[in-house]
Amino acid sequence: MPLQFHESPFHATHDAEKASKMALKMDLSIFITDCIEKMGLKQHEAAVKLNATQSRISELANGKIEKFTLDAMMDMLDKLGFRTNLILPSKDACSLPHIIITQAPAR
Numbered sequence: 001m002p003l004q005f006h007e008s009p010f011h012a013t014h015d016a017e018k019a020s021k022m023a024l025k026m027d028l029s030i031f032i033t034d035c036i037e038k039m040g041l042k043q044h045e046a047a048v049k050l051n052a053t054q055s056r057i058s059e060l061a062n063g064k065i066e067k068f069t070l071d072a073m074m075d076m077l078d079k080l081g082f083r084t085n086l087i088l089p090s091k092d093a094c095s096l097p098h099i100i101i102t103q104a105p106a107r
Helices: 016-038 043-049 054-061 070-079
Strands: 082-087 098-103
Touching: 016 054, 016 070, 043 054, 070 082
Parallel strands: none
Antiparallel strands: 082 098
């Protein structure tokens, strides 16, 4: 049997559409969890900042991505001081769409 390579572990077990969403949610959960750690927040402190429960932060930190929507994760990024932009190419461009996450300007 030849060796198969996949875009992500999710692509080995799910259809392409579901796997892509799962991979994006996993990347976002890692990014958000890393931000929480870099800010020196404990889970209960992060929960207050993100208007969530400590158990939700624990689920996020433990990779339980199926419990989160992309919309909820974008809200968390916003509350952590980040802005998310989806860049779509014009119909004439050959480039691919991409997501850019930037730190919001200090207020």
